[in-house]
Amino acid sequence: MPLIETRHLVKTYQADEVKTTAVRDISFSVAAGEFVAIMGPSGSGKSTLLHMLGFLDQPTSGQYLFDGIATETLSDLELAAIRNQKIGFVFQAFNLLPRTSVLENVILPLRYSRLARSERRARAMAALEKVEMAHRLNHSSNQLSGGERQRVAIARALVNDPKLILADEPTGNLDSRTGERVMDTIDQLHQQGHTIIVITHETPTARYAQRLLELKDGQLVKDEAVNRSQHPHYTK
Numbered sequence: 001m002p003l004i005e006t007r008h009l010v011k012t013y014q015a016d017e018v019k020t021t022a023v024r025d026i027s028f029s030v031a032a033g034e035f036v037a038i039m040g041p042s043g044s045g046k047s048t049l050l051h052m053l054g055f056l057d058q059p060t061s062g063q064y065l066f067d068g069i070a071t072e073t074l075s076d077l078e079l080a081a082i083r084n085q086k087i088g089f090v091f092q093a094f095n096l097l098p099r100t101s102v103l104e105n106v107i108l109p110l111r112y113s114r115l116a117r118s119e120r121r122a123r124a125m126a127a128l129e130k131v132e133m134a135h136r137l138n139h140s141s142n143q144l145s146g147g148e149r150q151r152v153a154i155a156r157a158l159v160n161d162p163k164l165i166l167a168d169e170p171t172g173n174l175d176s177r178t179g180e181r182v183m184d185t186i187d188q189l190h191q192q193g194h195t196i197i198v199i200t201h202e203t204p205t206a207r208y209a210q211r212l213l214e215l216k217d218g219q220l221v222k223d224e225a226v227n228r229s230q231h232p233h234y235t236k
C-alpha cells in the first residue's frame with residue numbers, strides 16, 4: 001500500500017469572478033521510504049501540490065489517500081492531527097523563531113504534546129544530533145548561518161518522527177556549497193528510512209531523489225526514475 005496516493009487532484013482558486021486552476025488532474029503514488037523530487041517552473045503548481053499533500057490546503061476535487069486513509073472523510077481536527085504527528089515540514093525561509101534557542105525551536109512542535117519536559121528535550125536533542133547541530137543547541141537561531149538554520153529546521157521537522165518529510169525549496173536561500181550540505185543531510189535521512197518529497201527548481205537538488213515528477217501549467221508531464229549514479233555526490 002502506498003504512503004501517498006493522489007487520484008485526479010484538482011485545485012482551483014477563485015477571486016471575484018476569475019477562476020485559476022493551479023493543479024489539473026494529477027494522479028501518482030509514493031511508496032513508504034521513497035525519495036521524490038517535484039520540479040517545474042514558477043507557477044507550475046508545485047507548491048500548491050505540496051500544500052495539499054501536507055494538509056495545508058484541500059483539493060477542489062479528486063481524492064488524496066494518506067497511509068490508506070481517504071482524507072476527504074476526515075474532519076479539520078483529524079487532518080490537523082495527521083499534519084502535526086505524521087508530517088514534517090522544511091521551508092525555504094526556515095521559519096525559526098529568531099531570538100529563541102536552537103533547542104527550543106526544535107522542541108516547539110512538541111509543546112502541546114503530553115510528553116514530559118525531559119522527554120521533549122531528549123527527542124529534540126536526538127533530532128539535532130541527526131543533523132549534526134547538537135553543539136549549537138543554546139545559540140539563538142539568528143546567530144546561525146543559513147545552512148545551520150536549515151539543518152535546525154530539518155531537526156524540527158524530525159522531532160515527531162514523522163512518516164513523511166515535505167521540503168519546499170530547501171536550498172532556495174543558500175549558496176550551492178551550503179545547499180549541497182543540506183541535501184546531504186536530507187539524503188542521509190532518506191537512507192535511514194524516511195519518506196521524502198522535495199519541491200525544487202534546481203536540477204542538482206532534484207538529482208538527489210530516486211524519482212522525478214515534473215509539472216507544467218498545473219499538469220504532471222513527467223514521472224521517471226533518476227539516475228543517481230550520475231550525480232557528483234555519488235561519484236566522488
